Amino acid sequence: MIYDVGVVGAGFGGLAAAATLAKKGMKVAVFEASNELGGSAGKFERNGYRFQSGATLGMGFEEGGVLHRLFDQLNIDPPAMTLLDTIMDIHMPDRTIHYFRERSRWYEEIQRVFPTQSSAIQSFYDEVYRVGAIVDQLTEDLPVFPPRTLKDFMHLVPFVNKDAMKLLPFMNQTVEDRLKKYSLHNHRLFRVFLNGELMDSVQTSVEYCPAFLGYAALQTFHKGAYAVHGGLAAVAERLASFIKHSGSDLYMRHPIHKVEKSGQHFEFHTKRDRVFRAQKALLNNSVHNFHDTVSKEMGEQSYVKALKEEKRDSWGAFIIHGGVEGAVFEGEDAMYHQFIDPQKPDDLHDGGQFLMSLSDPRDSSMAPVGKRSLTISTHTSISPWWNSEKYEADKEQMKNRLLDTVDFYFPSFKEKLDIVLPGTPITFQKWLRRKNGKVGGYAPTGKYSWLNSYSIRTGIPDVYQCGDTVFPGAGTLGVTLSGMTAAKEMTR
Structure with a gap:
């Protein structure tokens, strides 16, 4: 055949x-x-837990979203999922930011967390939403980009319209350039927050992220974030x-x-x-x-x-799959948590900031009764893992750094852990066949x-x-x- x-x-x-x-x-x-x-x-199962290999947050299932359109075209139903009002909680050394999906609630949170600069930050987000919507509109028709052939260029001609022209300034600036417009580039706390969101979604910081890509990623969080059962x-x-x-x-x-x-x-x-x-x-x-x-x-x-x-620049990931007693997070609404290391809040990788995803306590397929499965992941430089003569010691040290940070914000977390499975770029090459353990695509560099x-x-x-x-x-x-x-x- x-x-x-x-x-x-x-x-x-x-x-x-x-x-x-x-x-x-x-x-x-x-x-x-x-x-x-x-x-x-993907996923794997161990000791009664289902662990997510890497990506965990469901997006694009809202009306008109990418995966919503795909499932509509196929005429099939997506799996059950829970729409999240709180996308994630961001735990910083002196405060916790509740990253709300709904724009009005998010603006109220901006007022609470960044009171002296709330007006400028809200104006920045007005721009994020506006530009992100233009990017969404242009990608909806699935153009080949960057164009490689004459046909590719011809297919882009219909996109050359008034809305597309509005996008041009954001294609030759970084997110940091746009922050300067609002006098936010020196606002350390907001930069720390924004860097965390961009590292998670675009693999880079405000300094190096093309504005239109960063804006598209930032506004996507607010269109609909889901915990997929x-x-x-x-x-x-x-x-x-x-x-x-x-x-x-x-x-x-x-x-x-x-x-x-x-x-x-x-x-x-x-x-x-x-x-x-x-x-x-x-x-x-x-x-x-x-x-x-x-x-x-x-x-x-x-x-x-x-x-x-x-x-070409690309990150690896250090990841921990674990199981924990659900009581540790009792009263917590958020299932996704971003942590900033209280000792080194400006580190963007190797444990300086990282994401933890918790399974929905109502989803019995993910963990035994009374337990929750979790995935912790941080960007990591690749070469040290391959060249290290003390690989196991380095893995243990990184594991402890991440677990200690979570324990700082949620006391008793470490003692309530049921299973802990750390992984490095070497793990990603072995199980997911990612060459040298490179994951997450290419890191934008300007x-x-x-x-x-x-x-x-x-x-x-x-x-x-x-x-x-x-x-x-x-x-x-x-x-x-x-x-x-x-x-x-x-x-x-």
Whole structure:
């Protein structure tokens, strides 16, 4: 059999693309190396707990949102989920900020937390909402960006309108440049807060984040944040079920070690010495892995250059999966918590700031009765983990730093822990096959860094790519959008 499309990787991008293609009547084969769906938004189970591999916060399910549109197009129901009034609590050394979804409540919180600068911060957020809405409108039609071909440029012509022109100033400035307009660039507390949100969503700080990308990410939090019952893996499972029921195939534990051109089709070679064939290929296994996946001949045709790839900035993650007695957080409404290390509040990585996701206490699929599963994650520099002669000691030290910080804000947390499973970039390479443990796409490095983004095109005819290393980048929404864009181009 020769499939219409072969998809490497069952992350959100690959599954969104495969489901879209299957809906259009194409015969698709999805190849996943592990025995779990969802990639970095997947799950695993241990000792009665269900843990989320990486991404945990559900977004894009509001009316008109990316995943809402996808499920509508497929005519299937999303899994059960809880809409969060409090997106997260941000715990700082001298205060806790309640990050509310609803704009009016968030502005009231700004007044409470930043009383002397509340007017300027609210004006800044007015701009965030306005610009973010323009970005949403432009990406809704799934244009290929950055454009690579004449057709890509032609398809962008309809977007050159009055609203798009309003976006131009934000495409050549950073978020910090915009903060200067409101005299907020030297407001240390607000910068600490904003850096935490941008590191979580765009992988960088106000100093280096292109304004339009940062604004799009910041306003997304306020459109709808959800705790998905069963974790984000439940979303992946719904998409996979649709793919199989549509007559396409999903091959778990089928790592692809080479894709090569053979005549008029592509051959997908698995580690099981099986060969599958398809007319087109979609790679959802990260650009970092590109040259390890395609044949040398295909790699030489591509825009993706191996030497350039090695030099590009990207984070790793240090992660802790754990189980804890629910009583520790009794009375706490928030299920998502961001922590700022009270000793080093300006550190943006390696434990200086990090996110903790708690399972919904009403979701019995995530933890035993009276317990809650949790995921703690912080950005980390990659190379020290690979070069360290004291790897285990470093892992223990980082684990303790994170747990101690949570215990500082929630006394008795450490003594109520039931299970603790730390992981490093080496863990991510082993279990998720992320080369060198790189996760979360590319870290923006300045106002024009978006021009160095990869589009869904690889430069190889009929070979496309999607995922967190493809524009619009990291996060389940960006990844899903890139998969939907690739599917659209394949069926033009």
